[in-house]
Amino acid sequence: MSPSPHPELDLTISRVIKAPRAALWKAWTERASFEQWWVPAPARCKVVEMDLRPGGALVTHLSEDGGDFVPHLSGCYLALDEGERIVFTNALVAGWRPAAQPFMTAIITLREHPQGTLYTAQVMHKDGADRAQHEKLGFHDGWGGVTAQLARLVER
Secondary structure: OOOOOOOOOEEEEEEEOOOOOOHHHHHHHHHHHHHHHOOOOOOOEEEEEEEOOOEEEEEEEEEOOOOOOOEEEEEEEEEEEOEEEEEEOOOOEEEEEEEEEEEOEEEHHHHHHHEEEEEEEEEOOOHHHHHHHHHHHHHHHHHHHHHHHHHHHHHO
């Protein structure tokens, strides 16, 4: 069960993707698929670690303009409910260790929909200042853009 979005602390992207839940699950859980959509194009993503279990690491690097890959996300999976939900955070790193600079926890839900899958990314923050900062950094363009990339990948 996922908490209801808190309007002062959370940012949410939701859209119907015309593909089965299994296709979205695969795009979230297979390195090669994940690397195709996780960062806004034309930047590229490299999965450094994807340990798909509670307490396992999710580490990605980013390359902009064809340059060197640099750290992007270092997080920890909190829950994986096959085909339905993925919860991860950058407040922890692998093995449940506290992270140096916690910022958010994301809950990804996949629900059956007559046209495919209702995809929702709920991103929770510890306070209104972090939420506002994430919004100012371009949450809707960034997460919205990668959601569109995800849709293009799985709707083929």
